[in-house]
Amino acid sequence: MIAQWLGVPAEWLRFGGAESDAPNGEPLNGLSRFESADVKLIADLQRLDEHHRQIAREFIRMLVRINYQK
Numbered sequence: 001m002i003a004q005w006l007g008v009p010a011e012w013l014r015f016g017g018a019e020s021d022a023p024n025g026e027p028l029n030g031l032s033r034f035e036s037a038d039v040k041l042i043a044d045l046q047r048l049d050e051h052h053r054q055i056a057r058e059f060i061r062m063l064v065r066i067n068y069q070k
Helices: 002-006 010-015 036-047 050-069
Strands: none
Touching: 002 010, 002 036, 010 036, 036 050
8 A cells, every 4th residue: 555655566665675776677757756664654653643743853853853953
C-alpha cells in the first residue's frame, strides 16, 4: 500500500536501490530525492498518533531552521 501511494515498486521500498531511479530505471514520480530509509521513516511517522506526529513534524521543522541558519 505504501509503495503504491509513493509510486515505487514494493521491492524498492523493501530493499532499497539507487537514490535517483527505481530498479526499472524510471524516475520515482518526483520522489527521487528520497532514499529507502526516508520512505521507512515516513511509514513510521504514519504509525504514530496525531499528537506524536505533530511533535515529530515540529522537531523536523526546528532542525531544518537550524540547518539553514548555518
